[in-house]
Amino acid sequence: MNRHINRRRFVQTSAAGAGALALGSSAHRSLAAQEATPGSIVIPDSGVELPTDDITFRWIDSGDLKALFYNEFHAAYQEAHPNITIQYDPLPYAEINQIVPIGVQSGDAHDMFAMPQDIPSAQAVAEGWVAPLDDIIPDFAAWKERFPLGSFMDGVHVFDGLTYTFPQTSSKRYWTMMFYNTAYMDEAGYDPESERLTWDQYREAARTITEQGQGQYYGVVFGGQSTDRFGTFVRNLGRMAGASAGGSLGFEDIDWRTGEFVYASDEYQAAIDLLLGLExxxxxxxGSMSLNDAEAWSQFPQGIAGMILEGPWVIPQWQRENPDFSFGLASQPVPNSGESVPLAYEETGSNQLWVYADSPYKNVAGDMLSYIGSVEGQVAIMAATRGFLRALVPEAAEIAQESVPLDPFAATALALYDEQMRLGPMVPVRNPAASRVAFERRPLTPDLGQLVQGILAGQIDDVPAAMEDLQSRANAELERAISAAQEQGAEVTRDDFVFPDWDPTAEYTAENYQ
Amino acid sequence: MAIGTVQPTDVLTGEGRPAPGRTLAQRVWAARWCYLFMLPNLVLAAMFTFYPTVMSWYFAFLDWSGFTSDKEWVGLDNFREIIDDSFFWDAYWRSFQFMLVAVPIQVVLALVIALILNDSSYKLGPFFRTVFFLPVVTSAAIIGIVMTFVFSPFNGPVNKALLNTGLADRPVDFLGDPDTALWTVAGIWIWKWFGITMIYWLAALQVVPQDLYEAARLDGANRWSLHKDITLPMVFPFAVVIILITIVGSLNVFGLVQTMTAGGPFFASEVMEVYIYRNAFGDTGIPRLGYASAAALFFGITVLGLSLLQGWGLKKANDARSQMKGS
Structure with a gap:
């Protein structure tokens, strides 16, 4: 009920519109406080008792798309609370992975931070790094209720009944959408937006573009030094071709119906063959082998290649730094049969923030998160990022899609996600104790991406044997990690990694866990 | 406060050397100003060299990510795992391959250039000495990044030259080809550090008395004979030290490799330091500081062996020099 009232009130009273938001001046914001439209940022009084002396609130995360929103939000927040200065440090994860643990160890961590990639969140909670949100976000139960059922998962966001983080934006997106140089593609005679390229057409288009280029440009480029890009290529193309699989707790490529890894499947092999064909x-x-992913997509607008498979984060940068570059966005190459199987994803949320347990300003964090998780805040995220980040609160997503101008590319991407992705099973939702497996996991060397790099570089000849070996190593490592978790007292078995009722074409919802 | 009867200059020159029979404490007290001046360096070395080194020995026996309190004593398990890890041995031998190829080239090339630049009649010597030394004082990471552009298959000057001269009909991915990646890095390493080896040689060449050359010339020796019969025998004792210093240097190539290839493609240029880094900081998202420390200790013992060899070589070189002086 509340949601409907909130929404009406929101539409009537929210501030000055996404256009004004884009301008982002303080003058617009003060105007917005009185005459608001969806997407603008008006900091409400949440009722939290805030410091009155001058303080600096430190915040670290990976920037990128969300920084578009945070820059607006921080400016508005500082304007509403002139005694609070926000020190925002948007840094690559490679640095977050080191700065945050060192900060925690020295008792001087940022007040709010993104979790380092190599620290399982359950471990950070167990170590006392982070504070629960239950006590710092005002009217927490009502705030939490806005999120759709199943958004807060044991072992992911909730630990021992307390909520430590929340899914700020949806993790429903994939990294292998096809971006193409429209001039090259037109000349090659393809229009992937109106007719999706099949694997064969993708290869043929790449060959044609390469011939057109005469050494000046090529069909496709990969950031091959970032081996995960090769891994994701094989994974997403193979899965869409029918090797249905998902991942949880750091173990990828598991067919949930059987609990078996799919590395040696025909579909993964076919995706590798496609890469070898391109080669x-x-x-x-x-230069694809010696470029990392960021270098590859940064150079793409310079016309080095006709196609690149990447995620939505490339778009704002290209638009900002290469405004004259004409590109298109379409689905990743689809199977030749024309029958695509949706990609499974874990809705663990993206861009989660954690509050440092020893921060003296946890109340400030609570005040900020109160807004970010509100309908208004969620709409503002979509407005500031022009739809490249999707709100998880359904009401906010609905308002944003109706009321704020979304980037046409973002709209295309959102439509692709909805069509081509389905929520998959998540192991810790059914058995939170299974989270311990993530603690015990050791890296597979070589992993899928490294293997594919080795295959393309000609260092691995027997591809089926290499994939069988990977499958066998993955099985062994999962078994070992489960045993290690059991030794630590966790009640977890291999059966926790099997979901016999999984239908890859349907959402795996809360009801499925009953 | 009285400074004392022993002045620092006395200590350095040995004129104030305490009489034999004084206790260690007395001798330390007598030289207290020297120790006082050494103290800042000792403190820093203790904090940033000795302590991390000793702690890494301890970490080598732990199963520990490095970031949490969740650490477990596993004895020699890490070492057993290392011995079974083919990637460790690949990286281990790759480091030595790098050394065996790069060191002889660098040492010989630096000697040749040093001989040329040591010729006082060559007026541009000082200029070229500076030019050759410039890469030495430039950060390895910066050089690595710049060289990725220089060797880029797309518009990189090296590939442009190859294509324009017809030496290649398609760009060569020097850093992305498993057959060329490590050796491209080795070439850059030689270029970067060649200057310091050249300076060592130039210093060594200063000890060759000019009158020997003059006497030989009077006897009709040509340039080749001068170097073969005078220069090389005279600088040989230094060669041992220079080679050993260069060997140890060739095992410390992390900055260049990480920035140019990150150990790829498919581990083709992964030398020991990159292997240690990969495990310690987890490019796969799972850091294993304990395991990486064990690998570092294992490899460190090898480098220590080479350093001891260096010390032994130094002693032999000094003995040989003394003999030469004596004769």
Whole structure:
């Protein structure tokens, strides 16, 4: 009930519109306080008792798309609370992975931080790094209720009954959407937006573009030094072709119906063959092996290649830094049969923030998160990022899609996600104790991405044997990690990694866990 | 406060050397100003060299990510795992391959250039000495990043030259090809550090008395004979030290490799330091500081062996020099 009232009130009273938001001046914001439209940022009085002396609130995360929102939000918050200065440090995860643990160890961590990639969140909670949100966000139960059922998961967001983080934006997105140079693609005679390229067409288009380029540009480019890009290529193409699988607790590529890994599947093998075909055609940009992902997509607007498979984060940067670059966005190459199986994803949320347990300003964090998780805040996120980040609160997503101008590319991407992705099973939702397995996991060396790199570089000849070996190593490591978790007292078995009722074409919802 | 009867200069020159039979404490007290001046360096070395080194020995026996309190004593398990890890041995031998190829080239090339630049009649010597030394004082990471552009298959100057001269009909991915990646890095390493080896040689060449050359010339020796019969025998004792210093240097190539290839493609240029880094800081998202420390200790013992060899070589070189002086 409340939601409807809130929404009406929101539409009537929210501030000055996404256009004004984009301008982002303080003048617009003060105007917005009186005459608001969806997407603008008006800091409400949450009722939290805030410090009155001058303080600096420190915040670290990975920036990128969410920084578009945070820059607006921080400015508005500081304007509403002139005694509070927000020190925002948007840094690559490689640095977050080191700065945050060192900060915690020295008792001087940022007040709010993104969790380092290599620290399982359950471990950070167990170590006392982070504070529960229950006591610092005002009217917490009502605030939490806005999120759709199943958004807060044991072992992911909730530990021992307390909520430590929340899914700020949806993790429903994939990294292998096809971006293409429209001039090259037009000349090659393809229009992937109106007719999706099949694997064969993708290869043929790459070959044609390479011939057109005559050594000046090539069909496709990969950031091959970032081996996860090769891994994701094989994974997403293979899965869409029918090797249905998902991942949880750091273990990827598990067919939930059987609990078996799918590395040795025909579909993964076929995706590798497609890569090898591109290579033998000479269609891969020659420097692909020595470029990392960011270098590859940063150079793409310079016309080095016709196609790149990437995630939505490339778009704002291209638009900002290469405004004259004409590109298109379409689905990843679809199977030749024309029958695509949706990609499974874990809705663990993206861009989660954690509050440092020893921060003297946890109340300030609570005040900020109160807004970010509100309908208004969630709409503002979509408005500031023009839809590249999707609100998880359904009401906010609905308002944003109706009321704020979304980037046409973001709209295309959102439509692709909805069509091509389905919520998959999540092991810790059914058995929170299974989270211990993530603690015990050790890396597979070589992993899928490294293997594919080795295959493309000609260092691995027997591809089926290599994939069988990977499958066998993954099985062994999962068994070992489960045993290690059991030794630590966790009640977890291999059966926790099996979901016989999983239908890859349907959402795996809360009801499925009953 | 009285400074005392022993002045620092006395200590340095040995004129104030305490009489034999004084206790260690008395001798330390007598030289207290020297120790006082050494103290800042000792403190820093203790904090940033000795302590991390000793702690890494301890970590080598732990199953520990490095970031949490969840650490477990596993004895020699890490070492057993290392011995079974083919990637460790690949990286281990790759480090030595790098050394065996890069060190001889660098040492010989630096000697040749040093001989040329040591010729006082060559007026541009000082200029070229500076030019050759410039890469030494430039950060390895910066050089690595710049060289990725220089060797880029797309518009990189090296590939442009190859294509324009017809030496290649398609760009060469020097850093992305498993056959060329490590050796491209080795070439850059030689170029970067060549200057310091050249300076060592130039210093060594200063000890060759000019009158020997003059006497030989009077006897009709040509340039080749001068170097073969005078220069090389005279600088040989230094060669041992220079080679050993260069060997140890060739095992410390992390900055260049990490920035140019990150150990790839598919581990083709993964030397020991990159292997240690990969495990310690987890490019796969799972850091294993204990395991990486064990690998570092294992490899460190090897480097220590080489350093001891260096010390032994130094002693032999000094003995040889003394003999030469004596004769």
């Amino acid at each position: 033998s055609d000479g269609s891969i940009f020659p």
